[in-house]
Amino acid sequence: MNFIKITVAGSGVLGYQIAFQTAFHGFNVTVYDINDEVLERAKAKFNSLSDAFKADLNASQEQLEATKSRLSYNSNLAEAVKDADLLIEAVPENPTIKIDFYQKLAKVAPEKTIFATNSSTLLPSQFADETGRPEKFVALHFANEIWKHNTAEIMGHPGTATPVFDAVVAFAKEIGMVALPLYKEQPGYIVNSLLVPLLTAATHLLVKGVSDVETIDKTWMVATGAPVGPFGILDVVGITTAYNINKMAADATQDPTKIKTVAMLKELYIDKGKLGVATGEGFYKYPNPAYKEKDFLK
The missing domain is CATH 3.40.50.720 (NAD(P)-binding Rossmann-like Domain)
Structure with missing residues (x-):
């Protein structure tokens, strides 16, 4: 064939x-x-x-x-x-x-x-x-x-x-x-089955006030050796996509943290046109995001 x-x-x-x-x-x-x-x-x-x-x-x-x-x-x-x-x-x-x-x-x-x-x-x-x-x-x-x-x-x-x-x-x-x-149907396939929980956990840490964007990313990058953290990934994926995924989850579960996440993404990013790499700004500013600076991981 x-x-x-x-x-x-x-x-x-x-x-x-x-x-x-x-x-x-x-x-x-x-x-x-x-x-x-x-x-x-x-x-x-x-x-x-x-x-x-x-x-x-x-x-x-x-x-x-x-x-x-x-x-x-x-x-x-x-x-x-x-x-x-x-x-x-x-x-x-x-x-x-x-x-x-x-x-x-x-x-x-x-x-x-x-x-x-x-x-x-x-x-x-x-x-x-x-x-x-x-x-x-x-x-x-x-x-x-x-x-x-x-x-x-x-x-x-x-x-x-x-x-x-x-x-x-x-x-x-x-x-x-x-x-x-x-070999079997799986919502999110392999990549998103692994990735979405990471990105969800990161946004929840932010919304709950546990830590800030750069510290959360720095933690992941230093601890795992990854070249980018979850918020850097979200900027590439697009914050509109993250918003839509969280909105569906919030509507389905009525989970207070998910609802708060949706509100945060809309107010601070979507409504301001900060949609990620595609618009030049999301959680970071592009083309030179802070996580690429040589001292970011120190």
């Missing part, structure tokens, strides 16, 4: 990275999004991504030009997917939006097309029936800045066919990822 033509649906934070990474490794990629205006913005983001590939991967200008030549764009879903061997879905992390997308996709995709969701918090079994091809449906989850943090978690659901699962594992390796197969 070989994949030659790939369609990436959604050109947001991860979608455009997935598309570029896949094209960089020799695949023809069609980028689909809801309108041409959004796609034009994606093209602009590919230019800044080229700079990152040069800096971090020593990519040559020739490689990057070849990468861009393998990218095409389409806002018509039927056209975008008509030849696809694999469709990677990276639409917003909202069950209603994803269900609507898969219902439309199921009507126009060729029988051969395998579907993979990049969802980070939702399980493939939640959408398997909506795809119209549950045996050809799997989760393929990437971390942000995938050219550097090159994890690809592959997770099926009980109805995923084994050859499909194996083919997506092989594809992940072909595009430069470290393939991480999961």
Whole structure:
């Protein structure tokens, strides 16, 4: 089962990275999004991504030009997917939006097309029936800045066919990822099952007044040898994502600490536009956050 033509649906934070990474490794990629205006913005983001590939991967200008030549764009879903061997879905992390997308996709995709969701918090079994091809449906989850943090978690659901699962594992390796197969559905996969409790514990220490941002990060970095602490990680992940995760947990549990965390993130960060690295400020200021200063760990 070989994949030659790939369609990436959604050109947001991860979608455009997935598309570029896949094209960089020799695949023809069609980028689909809801309108041409959004796609034009994606093209602009590919230019800044080229700079990152040069800096971090020593990519040559020739490689990057070849990468861009393998990218095409389409806002018509039927056209975008008509030849696809694999469709990677990276639409917003909202069950209603994803269900609507898969219902439309199921009507126009060729029988051969395998579907993979990049969802980070939702399980493939939640959408398997909506795809119209549950045996050809799997989760393929990437971390942000995938050219550097090159994890690809592959997770099926009980109805995923084994050859499909194996083919997506092989594809992940072909595009430069470290393939991480999961043999059972797990909310949060491996990375977030480990990471979210750490980030939650850090924000709770802050909200309870136990300590401050820099001391909490310093503690983690010195004690474990990690290059960045939980609040530095939150700035990379994006404080909006942290807010949404905490808001869902607070609404579900009515836990007072979680409710206080949500209020803190909204008042001190979200409402002030301090969303992390992407906006130049979150818990730290960028491009030169305090935790990178030579005396930070002293």
